[in-house]
Amino acid sequence: MDITQISNPSEWRFVARGNANAVYQYNGLKKQLKRKVLRMRIKKSLEQYVPTLELYNFLSVKCEQKLQKYILETELVKVTPRFISELETQGFELMASEHFAFLMDNILYGEFDTFELSKNCKLHLQESPPCELKSIILELKPKWLYDCKTNYCRNCSLNQYRNLERHFCPLDFLKVNSIGKGINDFLSKVPKNSKIVDIASNELRGLLGAYLARLDNVFQTIKVLQEIKDTNDIICNVKCKDDISDDLLFAMTLRDVGVFLIFTKFIPEEKNETLGYTVTAHVYDLDLKLREKYEYWKATDLLLEDYYNACNKQWSICNADEYLD
CATH class of the missing domain: 3.30.200.110 (Inositol-pentakisphosphate 2-kinase, N-lobe)
Known part of the structure; x- marks a missing residue:
């Protein structure tokens, strides 16, 4: 066309x-x-x-x-x-x-109230009068999803390096025993300035919890596809751009994608049916990365070395419960 x-x-x-x-x-x-x-x-x-x-x-x-x-x-x-x-x-x-x-x-077709909760994280609310929710949309970039073995994951380490205020750790969305903490942290930045926002926060707590408990949710899918299976594809092992495999390029693309998580209220057709929400997930910004970026990736990794196992009272440990005796 x-x-x-x-x-x-x-x-x-x-x-x-x-x-x-x-x-x-x-x-x-x-x-x-x-x-x-x-x-x-x-x-x-x-x-x-x-x-x-x-x-x-x-x-x-x-x-x-x-x-x-x-x-x-x-x-x-x-x-x-x-x-x-x-x-x-x-x-x-x-x-x-x-x-x-x-x-x-256009995922955001229509009238939405948008709240920018943190860098790469927004909440969009669509209202149907009188003071009822029509849809709740989360827009975020989960970045690097993996099994973290250090105090801080790559996402939280980079945010500390950039001197950003802590919001939530995306890795908390991956483990059953940390989902609740992740949702609480996520909702902590939602402003409490109207009835419809309060309704959305209460609804979202249950909706997001139920969705994240599913093993087939979008974050689990992205995590699996980001997985590095060849040690040569670990960024610190890359010596030149010719060392960058197609698998590593694909993983780096997935480490920078955005996610729309859409909860839409549906009206039951039968009187005995209860109100509920349908959930739809979309991944966007699936843009191929250039091999020439490997020097930037390596330099960033070096910058973050001092943050992975640091102790920062302003930042809770990533998946801390997994490392307790």
């Missing part, structure tokens, strides 16, 4: 950006685009850039096979330099030489 033939740049409103991509929500009248977003690539040097077509091939060949039920519906669409140049930007440039973009389902 050529998106420039069925829409104008003015119909796409900028809504979000990350380090590599900018997202535009469709605000025009075309029915086929009504619940869609357009994901465009942000300008990078050619050495640091992966074209959208290559990303789409990676998504189709490598990711769909392993994460099929979690991947957002994505269509490769054509764009032109003129179309790109006329899209709204806010302090960044788009890659003008790009020929393609991703057309994707």
Whole structure:
């Protein structure tokens, strides 16, 4: 599909950006685009850039096979330099030489109240009057998921290095005996400023607990796929970019993906049925990493060596119960 033939740049409103991509929500009248977003690539040097077509091939060949039920519906669409140049930007440039973009389902279609709880973690609430929840959406990046054998995991060590305030440890979502602690920490940053937020917090405690107790949940799936099976694929053992295997590149991609966890209230068809929520999980930002980044990965690992087994009174130990006598 050529998106420039069925829409104008003015119909796409900028809504979000990350380090590599900018997202535009469709605000025009075309029915086929009504619940869609357009994901465009942000300008990078050619050495640091992966074209959208290559990303789409990676998504189709490598990711769909392993994460099929979690991947957002994505269509490769054509764009032109003129179309790109006329899209709204806010302090960044788009890659003008790009020929393609991703057309994707808009998870946040409609009116939402959004709360930024911490870096890479948001809570989106959709309300249906009078003061009832329609849907609860968690948006987060779980980052590195693995069995931690040090005081602090890689995620918490990096956040300490960056002098960020502690929120929650994603590894707590992986163990039955730490799920409760992880949920409590997660909810601790939810503002208590309205009745609907209080309702959401109470609902979410049970919903998230039930979902995380499932062995087939999205975080367990990502953890398994991140697993390094060859010692040569451990970052500290990499000597040059040619040492980077396809398996390591895939693992590094999964260590930077985002997750949408969507709880949607359903209305029972029968009178004797109780109200409840359906749960859907989606993984996004499945962007192939460049081998050239290995030097950055190694440098980061070296920076964190002093944090893994440190003692920080402001940060609870990761999965501490597993290391108690």
